[in-house]
Amino acid sequence: MPRQLANDLADKIRVQAERSGAQEAETYLETNTTTEVRIRQGQIELVSQSAVQGLGLRVFRDRRMGFLYTTDLRDTVLTELVNRTLNLTNMATPREENKLSEYLSSSQSDLEIYDPIVAQQRPEDLVRLARAAEESAFAQDKRIQTTRDVRCVTSVYEVFFSNTYIARGTYRATSVSLSATPIATQGTQRREGTYIDRKRFLSDLARPEQIGSRAVERALARLGAGPIPSARVPVVFSAEAAGVFLQGLFPALSALNAIEQRSFLAGKIGQVIASPNVTIIDDGTMRRGLGTRYFDGEGVQTHRTVLVDRGVLRQYLHTAATARRMNATPTGNGIRSYDSLPTVGPTNFYIDAVSKTHPVTEDVVQGLYVTGLAGFGVDIVSGVYSQQVDGRWIEKGVLGKPVEGVTVAGKLDEMLLGIDAVGRDLDFRNNVVSPTIRFKELTVGGGA
Amino acid sequence: MPPDRSMSRRDFLRQGALLTGALAAGLPEALSLLHPKAAEGAIMGIGQELRDVLNEETVNRILQEALARGGDAADLFAEQRFRTSFVLDAGKIDSVTYGYPRGAGVRVVLRNQTGYAFSDELTYNSILDAARIASSIVETPGRANPIDVTRRSPASPFALVNPEPLLLETAKLDVLQRMDTAARAADPRIVSVRIEYVDEVREVLIGTSEGIYIIDRQYLTSIACTPVAQASGKRASGLATLGGRVDAEYFARVSPEDAAKAAALQAVRLLDAGPAPAGPMPVVVAPGWGGVLVHESLGHALEADGIRRGTSLLSGLQGTRIASPLVRVVDDARWPNGRGSYAMDDEGTPGQRTVAVDGGVLQSYLLDKQNGWLLAQRSTGNGRRQSYRNWPLPRMSNTYIDNGTSDPASLLNGITKGFYAAELGGGSVETTSGNFNFAVREGYWIENGRVTRPVRGAVLVGNSLETMQRIEGIGNDLKVETTRGTCGKDGQQVPVGVGQPTVRFSSIAVGGSSI
Numbered sequence: 001m002p003r004q005l006a007n008d009l010a011d012k013i014r015v016q017a018e019r020s021g022a023q024e025a026e027t028y029l030e031t032n033t034t035t036e037v038r039i040r041q042g043q044i045e046l047v048s049q050s051a052v053q054g055l056g057l058r059v060f061r062d063r064r065m066g067f068l069y070t071t072d073l074r075d076t077v078l079t080e081l082v083n084r085t086l087n088l089t090n091m092a093t094p095r096e097e098n099k100l101s102e103y104l105s106s107s108q109s110d111l112e113i114y115d116p117i118v119a120q121q122r123p124e125d126l127v128r129l130a131r132a133a134e135e136s137a138f139a140q141d142k143r144i145q146t147t148r149d150v151r152c153v154t155s156v157y158e159v160f161f162s163n164t165y166i167a168r169g170t171y172r173a174t175s176v177s178l179s180a181t182p183i184a185t186q187g188t189q190r191r192e193g194t195y196i197d198r199k200r201f202l203s204d205l206a207r208p209e210q211i212g213s214r215a216v217e218r219a220l221a222r223l224g225a226g227p228i229p230s231a232r233v234p235v236v237f238s239a240e241a242a243g244v245f246l247q248g249l250f251p252a253l254s255a256l257n258a259i260e261q262r263s264f265l266a267g268k269i270g271q272v273i274a275s276p277n278v279t280i281i282d283d284g285t286m287r288r289g290l291g292t293r294y295f296d297g298e299g300v301q302t303h304r305t306v307l308v309d310r311g312v313l314r315q316y317l318h319t320a321a322t323a324r325r326m327n328a329t330p331t332g333n334g335i336r337s338y339d340s341l342p343t344v345g346p347t348n349f350y351i352d353a354v355s356k357t358h359p360v361t362e363d364v365v366q367g368l369y370v371t372g373l374a375g376f377g378v379d380i381v382s383g384v385y386s387q388q389v390d391g392r393w394i395e396k397g398v399l400g401k402p403v404e405g406v407t408v409a410g411k412l413d414e415m416l417l418g419i420d421a422v423g424r425d426l427d428f429r430n431n432v433v434s435p436t437i438r439f440k441e442l443t444v445g446g447g448a
Numbered sequence: 449m450p451p452d453r454s455m456s457r458r459d460f461l462r463q464g465a466l467l468t469g470a471l472a473a474g475l476p477e478a479l480s481l482l483h484p485k486a487a488e489g490a491i492m493g494i495g496q497e498l499r500d501v502l503n504e505e506t507v508n509r510i511l512q513e514a515l516a517r518g519g520d521a522a523d524l525f526a527e528q529r530f531r532t533s534f535v536l537d538a539g540k541i542d543s544v545t546y547g548y549p550r551g552a553g554v555r556v557v558l559r560n561q562t563g564y565a566f567s568d569e570l571t572y573n574s575i576l577d578a579a580r581i582a583s584s585i586v587e588t589p590g591r592a593n594p595i596d597v598t599r600r601s602p603a604s605p606f607a608l609v610n611p612e613p614l615l616l617e618t619a620k621l622d623v624l625q626r627m628d629t630a631a632r633a634a635d636p637r638i639v640s641v642r643i644e645y646v647d648e649v650r651e652v653l654i655g656t657s658e659g660i661y662i663i664d665r666q667y668l669t670s671i672a673c674t675p676v677a678q679a680s681g682k683r684a685s686g687l688a689t690l691g692g693r694v695d696a697e698y699f700a701r702v703s704p705e706d707a708a709k710a711a712a713l714q715a716v717r718l719l720d721a722g723p724a725p726a727g728p729m730p731v732v733v734a735p736g737w738g739g740v741l742v743h744e745s746l747g748h749a750l751e752a753d754g755i756r757r758g759t760s761l762l763s764g765l766q767g768t769r770i771a772s773p774l775v776r777v778v779d780d781a782r783w784p785n786g787r788g789s790y791a792m793d794d795e796g797t798p799g800q801r802t803v804a805v806d807g808g809v810l811q812s813y814l815l816d817k818q819n820g821w822l823l824a825q826r827s828t829g830n831g832r833r834q835s836y837r838n839w840p841l842p843r844m845s846n847t848y849i850d851n852g853t854s855d856p857a858s859l860l861n862g863i864t865k866g867f868y869a870a871e872l873g874g875g876s877v878e879t880t881s882g883n884f885n886f887a888v889r890e891g892y893w894i895e896n897g898r899v900t901r902p903v904r905g906a907v908l909v910g911n912s913l914e915t916m917q918r919i920e921g922i923g924n925d926l927k928v929e930t931t932r933g934t935c936g937k938d939g940q941q942v943p944v945g946v947g948q949p950t951v952r953f954s955s956i957a958v959g960g961s962s963i
Binding site: 383 | 493494495528537538540541542543544545546547548549550551560561562563564565566567568569570581584585617618621639640642676678682683684685718724726727728757758759761837839873874875876878880881883885886887904905906907909910911957958959960961962963
């Protein structure tokens with residue numbers, strides 16, 4: 001859809017909702033063009049191209065909120081849907097906080113989230129990148145005879161925002177990702193490894209050869225893995241595993257969960273909740289960040305927010321509504337797409353790297369180095385943690401025998417307080433990341 | 449292009465509405481609660497029927513365009529959904545939402561290659577564009593044959609009289625409010641209750657180069673109630689889910705109050721739970737949602753894409769024993785009211801009951817069309833997709849371990865120290881290695897053949913083949929959980945059912961914190 005048309009449509013539908021009886025209205029129109037290719041054994045397995053255009057409309061009447069989303073942008077359909085949604089809104093409960101933002105961010109400097117080069121990539125360009133990554137994987141080691149596949153995806157999206165008080169806000173952004181999943185075979189054992197890089201700018205993306213070879217290293221490192229006996233030992237989470245852990249922890253820092261007593265961190269503002277090594281930041285303004293945007297899903301300017309400052313919980317993350325409920329400043333974390341309401345979500349959310357080098361694995365006498373985490377064992381209500389892990393056994397500071405089929409468990413509050421080392425290896429290949437971290441002691445549940 | 453009205457869905461629906469009126473005579477409250485828009489042709493009275501946009505002739509032309517450069521097969525998948533959702537949080541109706549997504553996707557298949565493109569706009573020209581883009585996968589053009597699709601009707605696995613999504617919003621909200629009240633009243637330690645409701649009416653039109661033209665309507669209701677209990681600094685949550693592919697009569701059979709109360713009492717029970725044990729031990733998994741275990745351990749590895757690529761640990765094992773001889777695994781798309789049930793899959797193949805494993809021997813993979821062709825096997829009606837934006841993948845429907853012969857209580861006999869998984873959470877698997885996990889939301893110690901103290905949640909981990917060999921007892925109390933499963937694969941989410949009777953394993957690694 002042409003940009004002018006999209007802008008006009010966002011305005012038009014908002015005005016229509018206001019004329020039909022909404023006291024306040026907000027439109028969020030999103031377009032997204034995605035191209036994906038998958039290569040396997042040198043052959044193209046998939047080429048997919050798509051163009052999404054969807055509209056989300058929030059309406060407010062007497063502090064009641066209703067929401068509508070659709071991909072059908074024809075006039076007659078929209079008129080009918082808007083009217084029905086206004087009727088539906090009468091069924092909602094009035095809430096004091098149901099109110100739209102009245103001003104949009106002052107203009108920010110260029111956050112560098114749109115790369116015209118990414119927007120220009122054609123499927124054949126992506127095929128070339130994916131093939132190079134796969135060829136490099138095969139070239140590494142003769143135990144790599146097959147891949148699950150190699151994928152390259154580009155996405156170009158644009159947001160057109162408008163509400164009763166803010167005439168218009170718009171931004172566009174790009175992303176490109178390349179991932180390889182080779183499979184290593186030794187005897188009857190097969191193990192896969194995945195390495196993915198994702199960036200806003202094509203020039204920032206790791207070279208395909210690096211992606212292929214790192215994925216191979218991961219697959220090979222798992223060959224011969226087996227369980228170990230149960231033990232209480234120091235456990236190191238590699239940067240990537242720590243990032244997955246942090247993703248699981250995120251909802252505990254949502255203001256809504258804190259208000260409704262659904263977080264083990266509820267009511268702990270100002271208290272020490274983690275070791276002094278731990279600083280947790282959400283920064284929606286980081287240049288070229290995958291979670292960077294000019295404003296969030298309700299038009300609130302993004303910020304850099306320090307949530308945990310050297311172990312002390314300073315604040316939660318907010319939508320406009322939770323900020324009103326807690327009488328706090330909005331943080332610009334109303335994350336959404338056109339088909340969902342804004343909820344508290346991360347922008348660029350990370351554990352900050354420490355400033356000077358500190359040994360993380362080197363001074364572990366016996367312990368577990370975790371490279372992979374899986375499973376739905378993170379309960380942010382009760383604070384109970386348990387996940388499936390893969391990794392390597394650490395013996396006198398050196399990574400040894402590969403381990404799988406075991407678990408790590410603990411209580412999240414004790415775990416955060418027990419983080420006794422944080423690395424410097426922060427790498428923004430995702431929007432939720434962490435450097436390597438070490439837990440003083442966790443329970444490793446041995447395998448059968 | 450004028451629609452063919454001879455056997456149109458519109459007529460069928462009108463009859464459906466009349467039938468509704470007649471049947472509802474004995475159910476006056478159901479009739480008065482029915483949405484007036486339900487009686488109109490297009491879904492919930494919005495827009496138009498898919499048939500009016502895409503008749504047989506239009507579909508022929510689009511598929512011919514898709515195969516103009518050659519290719520083995522092409523299909524068109526058009527879809528529109530009408531969704532209603534509510535969130536009731538802290539006793540307040542926080543959000544009320546309507547969603548009306550629609551669009552169409554075109555796929556071109558050449559052996560193992562797939563070209564896919566979709567349009568959010570349901571117009572002839574935009575779908576024709578999608579067909580051209582999808583056809584670009586074919587690098588060496590061949591010759592396309594003319595296409596002539598014929599209308600077929602999917603046979604419904606069960607009848608829904610007044611599908612629940614067609615009820616009035618006030619009736620739906622009434623159920624939620626009753627649940628909220630019941631959960632709060634269950635115990636003074638309940639401090640928070642969140643109830644999420646979403647339903648949908650989904651209309652699907654599929655045209656294939658094999659000559660199929662088929663339209664189907666599917667209804668789905670999902671309700672999740674999460675109470676949180678708090679006492680002396682400890683918190684715990686409970687969960688109840690309701691819904692499935694159900695009609696208005698469902699709430700006469702299933703009490704929303706009882707479900708909400710049970711969830712609240714679960715939260716309260718878990719307040720006092722001690723730490724779960726760590727390490728391998730005998731494990732007994734409760735019936736119903738315990739089927740998460742078979743879904744993860746075997747189900748995904750049976751899906752034909754991994755089999756065809758040789759990346760699944762079950763590749764090439766058809767006819768081989770892969771589990772304890774007690775084990776029969778069934779995937780049944782026709783299970784009554786199941787979230788994973790359908791008359792036809794998203795490639796137009798009828799949903800069926802497939803015995804995947806019998807006597808511990810691998811009998812059948814779960815196949816979609818493309819992987820079926822590549823493996824020289826027929827689709828088992830497991831080609832599913834999240835929406836028109838996605839190409840089909842082989843996916844499970846309702847998957848369960850079938851009934852055994854043991855008295856469930858006897859399965860605890862002889863266990864001196866073990867773990868009883870009363871209710872599971874989610875799970876995941878890596879199909880190359882077979883390493884899988886599933887979370888337990890509510891667990892207990894088994895001590896000297898009896899279920900004793902409650903323990904906090906933990907993940908349990910295992911390897912598919914080893915774990916399925918370790919099944920040493922299966923109860924005769926099969927239950928299929930039809931209200932809560934959503935399965936994610938390759939970025940696509942689809943509703944599924946899982947099930948099992950009580951199952952005993954000689955050993956599984958339990959991931960608690962207590963050694």
